[in-house]
Amino acid sequence: MPYRHTPLDWTSPGPDPGPDRAPGPVDVIVPVYGAAAELAACLNSLLRHTDLDRHRLILVVDGPQESAVEKALEAVSGRPEGQVTILRNAERRGFVGSVNRGMAVSDRDAVLLNSDTEVTSGWLERLQEAAYSDPAIATVTPFSNNATIASLPRFAEVNALPAGWSADRFAALVERVSKRERPRLPTGVGICLYIKRKALERLGLFDQERFGLGYGEESEFCFRALKAGFLNVLDDATFIYHAGQRSFGASRSARVRAAHRALRRLHPEYLPTIARFLREDPPRAARERVLAELRGPRRLPSREPRRVLHLVHGWPPWSSAGTEIYARRLVLRQAAWREVAVYGRLADPGRALGEALEVEDGGARVRLMVNNFTQRDPLSRNALHDRRLAADFRRLLEETRPDLLHVHHLAGHAATLPGLAARRGIPILYQIQDWWAPCARANLLDAKRRLCPGPSPGLCTACLPLTGLPPSPLLNRALYKARERLLRRVFRQADAFVMGSEAIHQSYLDLGWLGAGARAFVIPYGIERPPEPAARRRPGAPLRFGVIGSILPHKGIHVAVAAFRGIDPGRATLQVWGDLAVSPAYTAELTALASPAVRFEGSFAEERRSEIFGGLDVLIVPSLGLESFGLAAREALAEGVPVLASRRGALAELFPPEAGPPCGALFDPELDPERPEELRGWIERLVAEPGIIEAWAANPTRVKEMDEHAREIEEIYEKILAARGRTSIDIVE
Secondary structure: OOOOOOOOOOOOOOOOOOOOOOOOOEEEEEEEOOOHHHHHHHHHHHHHHOOOOOOEEEEEEEOOOOHHHHHHHHHHHOOOOOOEEEEEEOOOOOHHHHHHHHHHOOOOEEEEEOOOEEOOOOHHHHHHHHHOOOOOEEEEEEEEOOOHHHEOOOOOOOEOOOOOOOHHHHHHHHHHHOOOOOOEEOOOOOOEEEEOHHHHHHHOOOOHHHHOOOOOHHHHHHHHHHHOOOEEEEEEEEEEEEOOOOOOHHHHHHHHHHHHHHHHHHOOOHHHHHHHHHHHOOOHHHHHHHHHHHHOOOOOOOOOOOEEEEEOOOOOOOOOOHHHHHHHHHHHHHOOOOEEEEEEEEOOOOOOOOOEEEEEEOOEEEEEEEOOOOOOOHHHHOOOOOHHHHHHHHHHHHHHOOOEEEEOOOOOOOOOHHHHHHOOOOOEEEEOOOOOOOOOOOOOEOOOOOEOOOOOHHHHHHHOOOOOOOOHHHHHHHHHHHHHHHHHHHHHHOOEEEEOOHHHHHHHHHHOOOOOOOOEEEOOOOEOOOOOOOOOOOOOOOEEEEEEOOOOHHHOHHHHHHHOOOOOOOOEEEEEEOOOOOOHHHHHHHHHHOOOOEEEEEOOOHHHHHHHHHOOOEEEEOOOOOOOOOHHHHHHHHOOOOEEEEOOHHHHHOOOHHHOOOOEEEEOOOOOOOOOHHHHHHHHHHHHOOHHHHHHHOOOOOOOEHHHHHHHHHHHHHHHHHHOOOOOOOOOO
């Protein structure tokens, strides 16, 4: 429906904005309410990047605070009054009341700054320079990662910092490529808003009565400024970091809706003005310069697919299991010479289902949708269908226009998403990364940690109920039937399949999910070989064994921990690397089972992988569930670290006879979970005869590198596109 009101002209000043006074000292006003960690980071950045001998910091503490907030305030509480002023509200006044109190005690230009931001070098000087570039300017907003119409790199989105970039380094890039165009805005953005004192004197303070605890107050002020003949501008040379929504929590959505209602009543032109601005997008050129610099020169392919969209259930560093690490490595290679986008899933309790986080990662656009698996709807919670995800994925397809969809995993998304691409005629490569399609547990290991002979609605319902809603016995059977129907439809929609081992290929054939004539490619994956392997430690006691992976029962961590009971830590130790917070119950089980020879090390950054392997004598891969490839095992072999692995799925293919003497050995993880004799026997033997390890390490197993594997994936893409419309996929119903 068309708007009834004409948009305001935000690009031209009124007839008499009045002269500017000479630029002088500025008061930086920071309302404080909760969010202690973010406040500490904000204050630290202000102390590093603000000249407090010239400018002043005014902190308005909104009512009594928790001890962590008071602790953060200690960083500035001892400063002279002329540098730092701390005002305290006896009771909570809300965001707008606190801002107004700070502006009321000032007679200078003011910068309103959220306490969950981090400023960067030269920020205040550049904002002031922009403010005084035209007498008509009332407000200036910098670029930020999370600032709606001033967001960077992706417009009107919540962005993370580009992968591998700090806020300071990214801000330096933004400043370097800026042309100081200072695009004009209909409204500033309140996370960081420079306001000239002459505008405050003419317009007054923020509207506390209508905008109370926050949201919309800066837009209302900026619309008053437009109507008084002032301008609002974007400083395209300045970037600050914004953590986002840390002070308001779960009430944010309701406050946004209330603010929009108030704005429409006060300024009927608000929505049509913003709509016109979004269509015209004046800051686009400034953002594109930054994106071009981030991505560097790109040699686009001479043949299709020129654009590929990857669909995966997580993304490093937020999720760093094998599939996510593999997908990122492949994407980063492809992004060097084609347009690549990623649709992933993000777990973040501070955000709601359907909210998105955009990341620029090595030239690829990564869009992460929030799904915490807390929704009541069992179709959405179990990755079958969600209308919000479907609508968002449909928009991403329209924006990226992929020539091919590469599906790595649908967990955390919805089984109906590939169908949206299929209906557009987009070819689909489905990469079978595990057993999630036939098994909701993804590894054919049941609730009692036994291998499942094969799924069925009755068995699956008893093993992993999908809902507790009544009548749950009937509803769970129905959900499993719907799950199988939807996922078999995805398999029919796929043009081809790729997987990393003969084991998973044969398993899908045996389970009836792939027909004998399916276009399926078995290609062992590649690993990322480090430029220079880390220096290995010298042999000697104690031997250091390691386990690396997800701390979950199907990975069999308890099997390795149990095998070390009674082992003298002076002769051998076990280091367990992985996120201990994934399953608190399982972590507690492991902790109770652990002996003094076992140490839980937590997670490590991807950059430390070679260092971690360099400190091990043997990697243990004790998986109980079926493994589709075994990425960590092959990374260890590439580093020259011998491997003890369970005979489960693809791990049985680690040491093919034709490859020569093995660099390790296989064991049965399930002789007795409480007394894993075969693994324990290997540990005791290696402790007694460490020369076995040296002999293994002297015959390293050749492991395919990622560059070679990426070329093989390209060949599959070419085959899919060449055969499109001429090859039928045989899927067994």
